[in-house]
Amino acid sequence: MNLQQRLTNSFMDWVSHKWMSEVASGWINLNQEVMAFRFLKISGAILGSVWYSFHETTQWLLIFLMVDYATGLLAARKHNIVSSTRGWWGIVKKLGSLVVVGIGYWVGMMLNEPKVGTSFALMLCYNECVSIIENLVKLGTWFPPPLLKLLLHLRGRQDVPALPVDKISENN
Secondary structure, rough: HHHHHHHHHHHHHHHHHHHHHHHHHHOOOOOOHHHHHHHHHHHHHHHHHHHHOOOHHHHHHHHHHHHHHHHHHHHHOOOOOOHHHHHHHHHHHHHHHHHHHHHHHHHHHHHHOOOOHHHHHHHHHHHHOOOOHHHHHHHHOOHHHHHHHHHHEEEEEEEOOOOOOHHHHHHH
């Protein structure tokens, strides 16, 4: 068990001990505000321990997934094509990406090669970065045309109607 896991476990033990000792001693006030605050504290502790249990590249992937979803939602809102079905399938695709990374880490454990899951996460981070840039262009953010052409070439899509590279080049 590494230091991070020991600190997380000791913190969670402290939170549960503190909570149980307050229940036993009668210090718990059943006021809704107090209970809500304690729920938030415990939820934060749990989420923090889960967050730090992920590998660093997986943490970055989670951040990129959230930013990509948010920029995609903003771009859809700008073009009046917001749909709950499309949003739901976007979330399903993001969860599928996390499953792929989990499978990569599992295969890496089976092969005794921990870099397999990391490489899956890095590949998906790159894909999410390109998707974020596409969404930002849809929102009207200016990017240098050579960068856009490079991203389109790296992504393997020569003609993407959502990215008006020619119009951007003409305007600048």
